[in-house]
Amino acid sequence: MVVESVRARAVRLAAVGDLPAYVYDLPGLRAHAGAVQAAMAGSAEVFYAVKANPAAEILRTLRPFVDGFEVASGGELALVRELLPDAPVVFSGPGKTDAELALALDPGVERLHVESPGELARLIATGARLDILLRANPDLPGEDVRQAADSPFGMDPDGLAACVRLLRDAPRITPHGIHAHLTWGRHDAPAMADLARRVAAWALPWLREHLPEVTEPELDLGGGMGVDYGAPHTRFDWKAYSAALADLGGSARLRIEPGRSLTAYDGWYVTDVLDVKRTHGRHYAVLRGGTHHLRTPVARGHDQPFTVIHRATSGPALTGTATLVGQLCTPKDVLNRNAEVDGLRVGDLVAFGLAGAYAWNLSHHDFLMHPQPSFHYVDGP
Structure with missing residues (x-):
C-alpha cells in the first residue's frame, strides 16, 4: 500500500513526465528505525549496513537511530x-x-573485521595499531547456516587458528571478539535468536581458550533479518528478537548489522504503463524502466509487490492475470509474474513497494542506455 504522501508525489511526477522515479518516505523511515532502536535498546548495538542503500539522505535520516554504520x-x-x-x-x-x-x-573505524590469515598478515605488516574482530565461519549444526558454510566469507577453525598464531607476535593489533554473519533473509525472529545463541555457545568458549586476553568479548552477529516480499505488510519481530538476545548480553557485547530490514519498507519505484498486450495466451503490461533500475526481483527470484495508481480513463483495460515487464531486450526483465490486475491501462502508474534497499544500487544501470530514474525524498504530507 502506497502512503498518501508518496502517492501524491508520484502523481505530480507523472504530470511533468519525470518517471520512472524512486520515492522515499522519510517520516516512515524515521518511525521504523526509531521502533527498531527502541526494541533493541539494552540487548545489542545497531549498525546500519550501508550496502543496503547508501543514499546520502537515507544515511542522514538513519543517523539518530543507529549506533553506527557497517561498511x-x-x-x-x-x-x-x-x-x-x-x-x-x-x-x-x-x-x-x-x-x-x-x-x-x-x-x-571502531573495528575492522578480518576475513583471513592473509589479510591479517598484511594488516600486521603495516605496523598500524588497530582493533579487530575475526570473521568466523564455523561449522555449526543446522541447515540455516549452510549458505554461510558454502561461501567464501570468514574463516573455518583452521583459518582462525592461523590468525591466533599471527596475533602472538602482533602487539599493535588488538582482537576484541568474533564477527559471525551466518544467515541471510530469515523472517523468523526466534530462529534468528536461536542462531545467535548457537554462535555465542561456540564463540565465547573459543575466545576463552584461544584468546584469553579478550576479557570483554564482542560478538557481531551481522544482519540477515528478513523482508518478506510475498507479505509486504509484515515485518521482522524486533521486540521478540531483542528479548531473546537479552540473556546473551551479560557475557558479551552484542552488535547487529541490519540493512534491508531497516530501509526496504519506505522506498517505492514508481513508473507508468507504456503498453498492454496479449501474446501466446499471456497478458503483459510493458512498463517504462525495468530491472535495470530495480534488479531486486531478478536478483532474489521473487515478484516485487506493487500498487496500481489509476490515471487513464480510456483505452484497452487489462483485467485478470498479467506479467509486468520493463523495456529491456531480455526475457529476464520481469518485475512481477502472473499478477492480478483490474482495469490496468496505458498511462496508469505502478508503484513497486519494498524498494528502499538493494534496489537502484544493485542494478545494471547502463544496459540499453535508457534514462536513469529520478530520486525524491518526501519529508512531510
Whole structure:
C-alpha cells in the first residue's frame, strides 16, 4: 500500500513526465528505525549496513537511530566519513585491498573485521595499531547456516587458528571478539535468536581458550533479518528478537548489522504503463524502466509487490492475470509474474513497494542506455 504522501508525489511526477522515479518516505523511515532502536535498546548495538542503500539522505535520516554504520569497501567508508564524520564505523568485506586497509586507520573505524590469515598478515605488516574482530565461519549444526558454510566469507577453525598464531607476535593489533554473519533473509525472529545463541555457545568458549586476553568479548552477529516480499505488510519481530538476545548480553557485547530490514519498507519505484498486450495466451503490461533500475526481483527470484495508481480513463483495460515487464531486450526483465490486475491501462502508474534497499544500487544501470530514474525524498504530507 502506497502512503498518501508518496502517492501524491508520484502523481505530480507523472504530470511533468519525470518517471520512472524512486520515492522515499522519510517520516516512515524515521518511525521504523526509531521502533527498531527502541526494541533493541539494552540487548545489542545497531549498525546500519550501508550496502543496503547508501543514499546520502537515507544515511542522514538513519543517523539518530543507529549506533553506527557497517561498511564493506573503501568507497562506502569514504562516503560515511564525508557525510557523517563523527559516526562510528565497522569495516567488513572480503578482498580488502592494501589501500582499503590503510583507510581503516581512520579513527572513526571502531573495528575492522578480518576475513583471513592473509589479510591479517598484511594488516600486521603495516605496523598500524588497530582493533579487530575475526570473521568466523564455523561449522555449526543446522541447515540455516549452510549458505554461510558454502561461501567464501570468514574463516573455518583452521583459518582462525592461523590468525591466533599471527596475533602472538602482533602487539599493535588488538582482537576484541568474533564477527559471525551466518544467515541471510530469515523472517523468523526466534530462529534468528536461536542462531545467535548457537554462535555465542561456540564463540565465547573459543575466545576463552584461544584468546584469553579478550576479557570483554564482542560478538557481531551481522544482519540477515528478513523482508518478506510475498507479505509486504509484515515485518521482522524486533521486540521478540531483542528479548531473546537479552540473556546473551551479560557475557558479551552484542552488535547487529541490519540493512534491508531497516530501509526496504519506505522506498517505492514508481513508473507508468507504456503498453498492454496479449501474446501466446499471456497478458503483459510493458512498463517504462525495468530491472535495470530495480534488479531486486531478478536478483532474489521473487515478484516485487506493487500498487496500481489509476490515471487513464480510456483505452484497452487489462483485467485478470498479467506479467509486468520493463523495456529491456531480455526475457529476464520481469518485475512481477502472473499478477492480478483490474482495469490496468496505458498511462496508469505502478508503484513497486519494498524498494528502499538493494534496489537502484544493485542494478545494471547502463544496459540499453535508457534514462536513469529520478530520486525524491518526501519529508512531510
